[in-house]
Amino acid sequence: MSGSKIIPSKIILVTAVALALAGCGPKPWESGANGAGAGANGAGAGALGAAADPSSPVYFRETVGDRVLFEVDQSSINPAAQAVLQGQARWLTANPDYTITIEGHADEQGTREYNLALGARRANAAREYLISQGIAGSRIQVVTFGKERPIEICSAEACYSKNRRAVTVLAGGLVG
Amino acid sequence: MTLAWVRQGFVKQAAVVGLAMASLVAATAPGAVVAQTGPLRIEITDGVIEPLPFAVPDFIPADAAASQFAAQISRVIAEDLAGTGLFREVPKGAYISNLTDFSAPVNYTDWKAINAQALITGEVAVEGNLVKVKFRGFDVFAGKQIDGAGLQLVGGTDGWRRIAHKVADVIYSKITGEGGYFDSRVVYVSESGPKNDRKKRLAIMDYDGANVQYLTNSNAIVLAPRFSPTGDRVLYTSYESGFPQIHVLDVGQVQQRVLSAGDGIMSFAPRFAPDGRTVVYSQSEGGNTDLYTLDIDSGARKRLTSAPSIETAPSFSPDGRQIVFESDRSGKPQLYVMPASGGPATRISKGSGRYGTPVWSPRGDFVAFTKQNAGRFHIGVMRTDGSEERLLTASFLDEGPTWSPNGRVIMFTRETQGPTGRALLYSVDVSGRNLKPVRTPEGGSDPAWSPLQN
Numbered sequence: 091m092s093g094s095k096i097i098p099s100k101i102i103l104v105t106a107v108a109l110a111l112a113g114c115g116p117k118p119w120e121s122g123a124n125g126a127g128a129g130a131n132g133a134g135a136g137a138l139g140a141a142a143d144p145s146s147p148v149y150f151r152e153t154v155g156d157r158v159l160f161e162v163d164q165s166s167i168n169p170a171a172q173a174v175l176q177g178q179a180r181w182l183t184a185n186p187d188y189t190i191t192i193e194g195h196a197d198e199q200g201t202r203e204y205n206l207a208l209g210a211r212r213a214n215a216a217r218e219y220l221i222s223q224g225i226a227g228s229r230i231q232v233v234t235f236g237k238e239r240p241i242e243i244c245s246a247e248a249c250y251s252k253n254r255r256a257v258t259v260l261a262g263g264l265v266g
Numbered sequence: 267m268t269l270a271w272v273r274q275g276f277v278k279q280a281a282v283v284g285l286a287m288a289s290l291v292a293a294t295a296p297g298a299v300v301a302q303t304g305p306l307r308i309e310i311t312d313g314v315i316e317p318l319p320f321a322v323p324d325f326i327p328a329d330a331a332a333s334q335f336a337a338q339i340s341r342v343i344a345e346d347l348a349g350t351g352l353f354r355e356v357p358k359g360a361y362i363s364n365l366t367d368f369s370a371p372v373n374y375t376d377w378k379a380i381n382a383q384a385l386i387t388g389e390v391a392v393e394g395n396l397v398k399v400k401f402r403g404f405d406v407f408a409g410k411q412i413d414g415a416g417l418q419l420v421g422g423t424d425g426w427r428r429i430a431h432k433v434a435d436v437i438y439s440k441i442t443g444e445g446g447y448f449d450s451r452v453v454y455v456s457e458s459g460p461k462n463d464r465k466k467r468l469a470i471m472d473y474d475g476a477n478v479q480y481l482t483n484s485n486a487i488v489l490a491p492r493f494s495p496t497g498d499r500v501l502y503t504s505y506e507s508g509f510p511q512i513h514v515l516d517v518g519q520v521q522q523r524v525l526s527a528g529d530g531i532m533s534f535a536p537r538f539a540p541d542g543r544t545v546v547y548s549q550s551e552g553g554n555t556d557l558y559t560l561d562i563d564s565g566a567r568k569r570l571t572s573a574p575s576i577e578t579a580p581s582f583s584p585d586g587r588q589i590v591f592e593s594d595r596s597g598k599p600q601l602y603v604m605p606a607s608g609g610p611a612t613r614i615s616k617g618s619g620r621y622g623t624p625v626w627s628p629r630g631d632f633v634a635f636t637k638q639n640a641g642r643f644h645i646g647v648m649r650t651d652g653s654e655e656r657l658l659t660a661s662f663l664d665e666g667p668t669w670s671p672n673g674r675v676i677m678f679t680r681e682t683q684g685p686t687g688r689a690l691l692y693s694v695d696v697s698g699r700n701l702k703p704v705r706t707p708e709g710g711s712d713p714a715w716s717p718l719q720n
Contacts, residue, residue, distance in 0.1 A: 165553070198681075201622035201636050201665050202489060202712070203535045204592065204599055206510065207548065207555035207576040210532060214553025231530055233509050234550065238487050243461040245662070245683035 145185055147260045154181045158216055160254040162199070165211035167219050175216060178258055179223030191231045192216045193257045197250035198237045209234030216256040231261075306384060306405040306412060308352050308442045315699070317354035318441065319381050320347060323365045325388035325399070332390040335397055335423070339390060339430040345474065346434035346448040350675075351700030353441075356382045368400060377406045384412070386437055397423045399430075403437045415440045427476055428719065435718075445672035448473060451716040452668075452677065453491040453500050453517075456480065457689050457709035466711075468502060470517065473670075473715065475705035481520055490666070490712045491515075492537045497716040501536040501545060512536040512547050514562065525560060527567065533558075535578050539606070540586040546570070548578040557591060557608075570608035581625045581633075582606065583650070590614070590624040590633050590650070601635060603650065614652030623666050626650070628717075629673035632696065636665040636678075645678045647696060658698040666711070671718040677704060679711040 140148040150156060155178070158171035167175065182188060194213030196205035213232035221227050242249035308318055325340045327333040347353040362376040368389035377385050388401035403415030415436055419429045428449055435446025456469040456478075465484035468491050471477055481500070482488055489510070491502040500515045507524065512533045515522040527533055527549055536547035545560045557570040557577045571577045575595035582589055583606075590603050596613065599620045604611035615621040619639025626633055630650070637644040637657065643664040648655040663681040670676070674696050680703075681689040689711040691704035704710070 198663065200620075200638065201579070201592075201599075203548065203579040204576065204594075204622050206489075206532075206534050207550060207578050210550035210555055211553045211576070218553075232553070234532060235487075238464070238489070240462055243685040243687070245687060 144181075150178070150181050150185075150258075150260060154178055156259070157255045157257045159251060160212055160256070162197075162250075162254070163208070165208065165215045167215055171216075172219065175219045176223060179220050179225050182220070182225050182229070188260045189229045189231070189262060190220075191233055191259045191261050192220075193239075193259060194232065194234045195239060195253055195255050195257070196237045197253040198240065198245065199250065200237065202236060202238075205236035206234050207236075209236045212254070212256045216258065306408065306441055315352060317348075317352055318383050319354050319356050320344075320384035320386065320437075321356045321361065321377060321380070321382035322347075322386045323358070323361065325390050325401070326365060326368050328389050328391035331392035332397070335392065335426050336388075336390040339399060339426060339433070340386075340388065342427055342430035342474075343386060343434045343437070346431060347438060349474070349702075350438065351695065352438075353384075356380055368402075372404055374404075374406055374409045377404075382406055384437070384441065386433070388433065392423065395423050396420055397426050397429060399433065401433050401436075403440060412437075412440050427472060431472070444674055445718065447670040447672045447675060447715075447718065449719045450671050451497065451719070452691075452704075452713050453481070453493060453716070454691060454706070454713040455488055455491065455711045456706065457711055458484075461685065461687055468500070468515070469706075469710075470500075471706070478707055481515060481517070482522070490535060490714075492714045493716045494538045495540050495542045495717060497719065499538075500714075501538060501547075503534040503536065510534045512545070514545075525562065527558075527560075535580065537581055539582045540584060544586075546580040546582065546589060548580070557589070559606075568608075570604070571611075579623045583626045584628055584630045588626075590626055592622045592624060601633065601652070614648065614650065615655075616652050617655055625667055625669060627669050627673040628671060631673065634667035634669060634676050636667065645676060645694065647676075656698065658694050658696070659692070659701060664692075666713070668713050668715045670715050675700075677713040677715060679713065681711070 140146040141152055143149055155174040158174050192213040194209035196208045213234055217230045217232050220230060240253045242252045322340045322344045325336040327336040344355050348355045360380045362379055363373050365387055368387060383406055385404040385406050388399055391398045398420050400418045403412040405412050417436060419432055421429045431448035434448045439446045450473045451470055452473055453470045455466050457464055457466055459465045466488050467484040468481040468488050470479050470481055487505040489503040491500045493500055498517055500517055502513055503510050504513050509530055510532045512525045513522050514525055532550040534548050536545050538545060543562050545562055547558060548555050549558050554574055555576045555578055556572060557580050559568045559570060573595055575593050577591055577593045580589050580591040587606055588603050589606050590601060592599050593602050599622050600613055601615040601621045601624045602611040602613050619637050621635050621637050623636045624633045632647040633650055634647050637646050642660050644657040645659045645664045645667050646655060646657040661680055662683040665679050667676045667678045675693055676696060677691055677693045679689050680692045681687055688709045691706055691710040691713050693704055694701040
């Protein structure tokens, strides 16, 4: 079998088209491609006013809340996380053209391999909860980043607690 | 008497380097033969080791073209030996006599006087783009050549470091009784950038950090490369598709392909079986991570574990009959051994704390692992039944051990803490001695040691 040359990784979450189809008009925001923690700073310049539009991705990220946090080594959805995911489910129900990718993350305590598996557990726990809230499983992909993409960089629980997360990233729609 | 191993080097750049080795049969040392006191020997397993003093006078250039290599080759030999912590170089300033003729008898008295117990002499000649190195190792106090330590090596001029490593491997091997490991490579993840925007790309280098070559770009996260048993291919995990998936890369051609289990199916932690075609790895579906094997030629997959717990970081025994892996089926990550085809697993880790990333020694005698306990990380080794656990290191974050080809040294990742934390490669003897950083141009993680090169 022939190998392929190394090529730059593709941007896999195509967003602009989906936005147009969704009738929101193109808005400048970043997808979670390559897992760069887009949710953390994705509110791009020029998004003025978008935050007030309840159907906007910015609204989803900032007002609904795009992430839930986990206890050490745990993947269970606690009450605070339930509230966030219920909000996400309502938003996704109201905006049915979006699919999502849930990124599961771990803090740096733990080996690389175990944290990959743990991140998969967390992302899946969030996915299962959204399904229980009526969101079709076919709309939800999961990906683990293990400890590879921390958003907080101190080596203390204050940072670890924010890195143990599952982030819901809006992506291309099913319309078309 | 040229011989046995003329083979292609496995990196393209060094592809013309075929090395040939031949014994220097002519007995030397016509000088006074001192009564033998037993062969020069280091027992690596001894509790405390006083490094054995050796001298390596600059190798003698046989022609003008050789002069650019001669001194460098002897330097690499000296660094290899001294770098083990088992040998100590006698500084050149202490030399009483110097060598100008490789064939001349050794004046043992002069080397004894400066307490050089081992002496390594050599001559370098260049013919076209080939470099020829003759060398001899002497047991100074016995007043004779070390058995088998008189050889001629031939290779491409761009492979001169490999020749030097081979010389050092012969000396190391004759004196310790262990296999060598200097003529080997390490594939690892080169890291740059801040902790929250870390760029990662695969790199390969000589075991000592020389000749770094990058195998991927840093557009996608890459993790945990692992050599094939012959060192010509590397398995690793890449996010090129947006999801972690295992890939295989041909080192010589720098060509890679994904070993996809399907769109959106996550796979990671791959490792070759000793047969070079079976790959064991972790696959995550529905939040559950289990172990699978993949026949890399036929594409056939087999599920080895089916438990709701996490099963990851698998590693074959050298005979290919068993797999050691990490599982949290008991609640916390621990180490287990099961048959290579799956089936009942036996827990081998018994201490407190969390155990991960087990790697079977190439000698089959130990399993190296990462241990997390009381807020610290350790690299440790245990017998394959879990007995004789020994922690070799301790730090904020040590993980991911890999064995040298002779099973005497372990390389691993050490990460420092805090916002400026970065990952570097370290090595340590299986005895716990000689902990030291491995030189890399950028940060480094996830090292994997190649087999000894041919």
